[in-house]
Amino acid sequence: MEWRDQGILLTMRRHGETAAIIDVFTRAHGRHAGVVRGGASRRIAPILQPGAQLDLLWRARLENHIGAYQVEPIRSRAAAAMSDRLALAGLNAVTALLTFGLPDREPHDALYQRSEQLLDLLGQNDIWPLAYLNWELALLDELGFGLDLRNCAATGSTDDLIYVSPKSGRAVSRDGAGDWANRMLPLPPVLRGVGPAPDSEVAQALGTTGYFIENRLAPALGNKPVPEARARFIQAFRRRL
Numbered sequence: 001m002e003w004r005d006q007g008i009l010l011t012m013r014r015h016g017e018t019a020a021i022i023d024v025f026t027r028a029h030g031r032h033a034g035v036v037r038g039g040a041s042r043r044i045a046p047i048l049q050p051g052a053q054l055d056l057l058w059r060a061r062l063e064n065h066i067g068a069y070q071v072e073p074i075r076s077r078a079a080a081a082m083s084d085r086l087a088l089a090g091l092n093a094v095t096a097l098l099t100f101g102l103p104d105r106e107p108h109d110a111l112y113q114r115s116e117q118l119l120d121l122l123g124q125n126d127i128w129p130l131a132y133l134n135w136e137l138a139l140l141d142e143l144g145f146g147l148d149l150r151n152c153a154a155t156g157s158t159d160d161l162i163y164v165s166p167k168s169g170r171a172v173s174r175d176g177a178g179d180w181a182n183r184m185l186p187l188p189p190v191l192r193g194v195g196p197a198p199d200s201e202v203a204q205a206l207g208t209t210g211y212f213i214e215n216r217l218a219p220a221l222g223n224k225p226v227p228e229a230r231a232r233f234i235q236a237f238r239r240r241l
Contacts, residue, residue, distance in 0.1 A: 001067075002059040005029055006074065008115060009052040010095045014040050022048060022069060023099060024056060027112050031102040034058050034069040044071070050095045051077040051119055080122035086240070087122050089233040090132055094118060096227035097136075101143055101217060111142040129202045129237050133190065136209040145169065145216045147209075149192050152176040163187050164208055166215070185211055199241050206234055 007026035015021045020039025025031050034056075038044050047054075053074040060067030081091040094115065102108065118135045121128050140146050147169045151158045154176030163172040163184035171192075177184050189195040191205045214226050 001061070001063055002057065003029065004055075004057050007032070007054055007056050008095075008098075008112075008119065009048060009050055009054055010099045011050065012039070012048045020045070020048060021066075022071075024054065024069075025098050025102065025112060025115065026056065027109060028107055029058075030104070030106040030108060031098065032058070032105055034060075034067045036069050036071055039071075047071065047073045047076070049076060049078045051081060051091045051122070053077070053116070077119055077122055083123045084125070086125055086233075086236045087128070089229070089236040090128060091119065091122060092229040093227070093233035094132070094135070096229035097139060097213075100224060100227050101139060101221065108142050111138060114138045129199060130190070130197050132233075133202050133205050133209065136206070136213070137191075140209065140212055140217065143217060143220075145212055145220075147171075147191070147212070149187065154178075161187055161192065164191075166211060169212060169216070199237075203234075203238055203241060206237075210234070 005026040005028050007024035009022055009024055011023040012020050015035060018038055018040050020036045021033060022036055023031060023033045039048055055072040055074055057070040058067050081088045098115065114135055118131050121131050147164060149171040151171060152161060152173040153165055153168055153170035155173055157173050160174045161171040162174050163177050164187045165172050166185050171187055172184055185208045186204050188201040188204045190197040190201040191208065218224055218226055
C-alpha cells in the first residue's frame with residue numbers, strides 16, 4: 001500500500017542507529033506516524049524539525065502497519081520559530097496540542113488548513129496571538145467541543161453577551177446569568193470576532209478556551225494531561241502585556 005500527501009511535522013524521535021519515527025498531520029490522512037530510514041542522519045535530520053512542511057510518500061505492506069516515509073521538504077519554519085521566544089513557544093503549543101488532541105489516521109481537512117495558515121504567520125507577533133486564539137476555537141470545534149456564542153443560552157438574546165457557560169459552552173448575557181454570574185467564564189468581545197482585539201482581551205479569551213481544553217477535551221481523551229507547551233506559550237504571551 002502507498003499514498004502521497006503533504007503534512008506538518010509534529011514530532012520526531014530516533015529509532016535505532018540511523019532511523020527516525022515521525023508523527024505528521026497530513027491533509028488527507030490525518031495524524032499519521034511512519035519510519036524515515038536515515039532520518040537521524042546529518043543530511044535528513046535538519047529537515048525533520050517540528051512545524052516543517054513536508055511532501056510525503058508512505059508505504060507499508062498492510063494498512064495497519066506503521067509503514068515507512070520518504071520525505072521531501074516543502075518549507076521549513078525553523079527560522080521563523082527561532083526568531084524570538086513567543087514564536088518558538090507558539091509553534092511548540094500548536095504541534096503539542098495537535099499531537100494531544102487528534103485521533104490517529106482520521107482526516108481533519110479544515111483544521112489542517114487552519115493549522116498550515118497559522119504556522120505560516122509565525123514571527124508576525126502583532127497578529128499571531130489572535131490567529132492562535134481563533135485556531136484554538138477551531139480545534140475545539142473540530143474535536144466536538146465548539147463554543148456557541150451566537151445568543152444567550154438562558155434568554156435567547158444577542159445583547160450584552162459577557163459570559164460563557166462552563167457546562168454548555170454557550171454564551172450567556174448579563175441578565176441571563178443572574179445569581180450564577182460568579183460561576184461563569186468571561187466572554188470578551190474578541191471571542192465573538194467583535195472589536196479591535198487588544199492583547200488583554202486575547203489573553204482573557206485564552207483562559208476561556210483553556211478551560212474547555214482542560215475540562216472537556218482532556219477528559220474525553222482519557223484524562224491525558226494538557227501539554228505544558230500551551231502554558232508556556234500563554235506565559236510568554238502574557239509577559240508582553
